Amino acid sequence: MNRLILASASPRRREILSLAGFSFDVFPTDVNESLPEGLTPEEAVRTLACRKVAAARQKCPEGILVGADTLVFLDGQPFGKPSSQADAARMLAALSGRVHQVSTGVCVLWPNGARKSFCETANVEFYPLSQEEIQDYLATGEPMGKAGSYAVQGRGCVLVKRIEGDFYTVVGLPVARLARVLRAGPPPPTIR
Numbered sequence: 001m002n003r004l005i006l007a008s009a010s011p012r013r014r015e016i017l018s019l020a021g022f023s024f025d026v027f028p029t030d031v032n033e034s035l036p037e038g039l040t041p042e043e044a045v046r047t048l049a050c051r052k053v054a055a056a057r058q059k060c061p062e063g064i065l066v067g068a069d070t071l072v073f074l075d076g077q078p079f080g081k082p083s084s085q086a087d088a089a090r091m092l093a094a095l096s097g098r099v100h101q102v103s104t105g106v107c108v109l110w111p112n113g114a115r116k117s118f119c120e121t122a123n124v125e126f127y128p129l130s131q132e133e134i135q136d137y138l139a140t141g142e143p144m145g146k147a148g149s150y151a152v153q154g155r156g157c158v159l160v161k162r163i164e165g166d167f168y169t170v171v172g173l174p175v176a177r178l179a180r181v182l183r184a185g186p187p188p189p190t191i192r
Contacts, residue, residue, distance in 0.1 A: 002111055003063035004182075007056035012153065013068060016173045029055040029067070033080075041073045042119040045105030050117055053109040064182070065109040070172045072124075072148030074100040079148040085138055088149040092137065092159075095148065097128035102148070102170045106178055114186030120174035122165025124152070129159060 006013060009028035017024055031051040035044050052067030072079040074094055082088035102124055107117040142156060143149035150156035152163070152170045166174050 005056065005060055005063040005065050007052045007060075007065050007067040010068075010172055012151075012171050013173045016168055016171060016175050020175045020179060024066075025063070027056050027060050027065075031055050033069075041071060041076070041078070041101060041103045042105065042121065044078065045069045045071050045103045046107065046117045046119050047105070049105040049107040050115070053107045053115075057109060062111055064111070066106065066178065067109075068104055068106045068173050070102065070104040070147050070169075072100055072102050074098065081145055081147055082143060082149045085144075088138055088143040089134055091149040092129060092134045092143065093131075095126045095129075095150075095159075096134075097126060099123050099125045100148070104169045104172055104174055106174065106181075108178070108181055110186040112186060116181055116187055118177060118181065120166055120169040120177060122163055122167075122169045124163050124170060125161045126159050127161045133159075 004022055004024040006017060006024050006026050007029050014026060029052045033048060035047060048069035049067040053065040056065050079091050082091060101121050103119055103121040105117065105119045107115065109115050137143060140155050142151050142154050150159055152160055163170060168175050
């Protein structure tokens with residue numbers, strides 16, 4: 001297999017790929033994360049993942065590029081990374097006692113230009129959270145920089161009552177499906 005390149009700065013995604021036994025390089029990208037109106041959650045995360053590999057391809061002409069993006073959605077509304085402690089508190093209060101969706105989009109770009117993207121979504125239910133629990137969690141600093149203001153693989157694990165779906169989708173990379181996409185290789189070219 002060609003050299004695998006993760007187009008992400010996420011330490012969680014690096015951990016997941018390492019845990020799964022992949023050998024890879026890391027090439028973080030910085031892309032515009034604004035999205036057009038009307039996209040479904042699945043379309044939104046796939047769009048962002050594809051932007052990441054397209055940006056990385058400009059600097060990395062060789063290798064198989066993998067990009068991913070994760071968003072939390074409650075009632076169809078995206079909960080990205082919090083802009084402040086108050087924003088994180090707002091998100092956590094909204095998620096309290098509710099089921100929300102976590103969607104991770106993945107895009108794989110092969111050196112020949114072939115591309116495959118997919119999305120996995122998991123349902124996550126939070127326990128009802130008191131203001132004290134929210135403030136205690138905010139004090140850890142963990143919510144900042146995390147979609148939905150929590151990290152299920154960190155101290156945020158105590159907020160989660162149940163997960164329906166792939167745990168690694170919630171963490172940020174549905175690695176079992178990615179492994180199958182990589183094993184299958186690039187899709188055949190389309191005839192025009």
